[in-house]
Amino acid sequence: MPITRRGLLLGVPAVGALTALAGYGRAGAARASAPGPSGQLELYSWWTEGADQNGLLALLADFKGRAPLLACYNGARSSRAAAGPQAELERRLAAGDPPDSFQCHAGAELAGRAAAGRLAPLDQLYRQQGWAERFPAELLPRLRGEDGGYYGVPVGIHRTNMLWSNPAVLSRAGADPAPRTVAELLDSARRVARSGPVGLAVGGSWSCRHLWETVLLAGVGPQGWDALWRGTGWDSAAVAAALRDLRDLLALSNPADRSMTGWEDATALVASGQAGYQVMGDWAEAYLRGTLALRPRVGYDWAAAPGTDGVFQYMSDTFTLAAGARHREAALAWLAECGSLDGQLAFNGAKGAIPARTDLPPQALALFGPYARWSLDQWRDGVAVGSLTHGVVASAAWGARIDAALTVFLADRDVPRFQDALVRAAGG
Numbered sequence: 001m002p003i004t005r006r007g008l009l010l011g012v013p014a015v016g017a018l019t020a021l022a023g024y025g026r027a028g029a030a031r032a033s034a035p036g037p038s039g040q041l042e043l044y045s046w047w048t049e050g051a052d053q054n055g056l057l058a059l060l061a062d063f064k065g066r067a068p069l070l071a072c073y074n075g076a077r078s079s080r081a082a083a084g085p086q087a088e089l090e091r092r093l094a095a096g097d098p099p100d101s102f103q104c105h106a107g108a109e110l111a112g113r114a115a116a117g118r119l120a121p122l123d124q125l126y127r128q129q130g131w132a133e134r135f136p137a138e139l140l141p142r143l144r145g146e147d148g149g150y151y152g153v154p155v156g157i158h159r160t161n162m163l164w165s166n167p168a169v170l171s172r173a174g175a176d177p178a179p180r181t182v183a184e185l186l187d188s189a190r191r192v193a194r195s196g197p198v199g200l201a202v203g204g205s206w207s208c209r210h211l212w213e214t215v216l217l218a219g220v221g222p223q224g225w226d227a228l229w230r231g232t233g234w235d236s237a238a239v240a241a242a243l244r245d246l247r248d249l250l251a252l253s254n255p256a257d258r259s260m261t262g263w264e265d266a267t268a269l270v271a272s273g274q275a276g277y278q279v280m281g282d283w284a285e286a287y288l289r290g291t292l293a294l295r296p297r298v299g300y301d302w303a304a305a306p307g308t309d310g311v312f313q314y315m316s317d318t319f320t321l322a323a324g325a326r327h328r329e330a331a332l333a334w335l336a337e338c339g340s341l342d343g344q345l346a347f348n349g350a351k352g353a354i355p356a357r358t359d360l361p362p363q364a365l366a367l368f369g370p371y372a373r374w375s376l377d378q379w380r381d382g383v384a385v386g387s388l389t390h391g392v393v394a395s396a397a398w399g400a401r402i403d404a405a406l407t408v409f410l411a412d413r414d415v416p417r418f419q420d421a422l423v424r425a426a427g428g
């Protein structure tokens, strides 16, 4: 797709500006003296294309400085492949053929992988790097397994409860760029629809679950959200009202066939003026600013998803050390890169996330774009809650039961039936 190609080229200058800071972290010091590991390293990441891949490429480019003799490759094939890279990873792990270091979301997903014996502990690396003092206190428990050991190294923190919009479309329609409630978003999306474009762009696959969870968060609030993942509150009136909101939002969205639409395709509808809004994580910012080279607040705008201002719903991508990794030393060097200041600055500048490191030098902040600076403030001042869709709050099995219920709802739009299914899903 031409947009993607252009993005790969345009992504480079932004990354270059950030990697110019190399040398702030321990990585920079090590880089000057030691040649690092040699041989091979197999990574496994589903960031195989588009804006997502730009972040990984930026991190790998920085790692090249630390390990110039290492041949490093991504074993995952394109995410548009029929079964997808996650399914292929499952197959390989079950067959005892793990990549050296694979991607995993912090939280329940990581703990589940550790409990299944797929991961090697990283406590020694954490001690060496002093990471328990350098990653946020809210995140540390999500990097541990049930046995208390560390199992993942975060490369950054994404915010998931975000609303993206097209300023020109909104201004023509008289719609609000920062609706404070879902009712206000519905009103504004209807204005957009009356003026021509689609009100709300929604992609396929997990995009509907992502929308569902932000609407649910708005309905129950951060404490109610945490209670849901302890298994209580699913039968409440607040959940019922949120599900009605979801039904009404979907009625203002681009008609299916969503199965063929990725999140980037839906973001492209907003960017091109064919839709007014999209609810999506802030990897969308990497696409809008990096790939499409749109100007922040001019070509696109952002706000917290309606009803969730002051709440930072997060997810964190980590890399792991596979149990039985063939190239253990090389994988540990890669993980040291993932958690280093240099690596985090390179990666997050290209990915739309903020660094997980809490010891950012002030000069680094000046090199981030306006969105990332805003997001850093929001992380510092907001209430942090985890995302379901991106692995933080619930087990894969619970997530799968929710998916099954949502699939039925997308076909029948029957709110009471959906809520019953969610109550049952919470019961196990």
Ligand code: GAL
Binding pocket: 047, 052, 105, 158, 263, 283, 317, 390
């Ligand atoms: C998530 C991933 C994010 C982002 C998103 C869209 O699962 O962890 O970093 O890439 O998918 O592809």
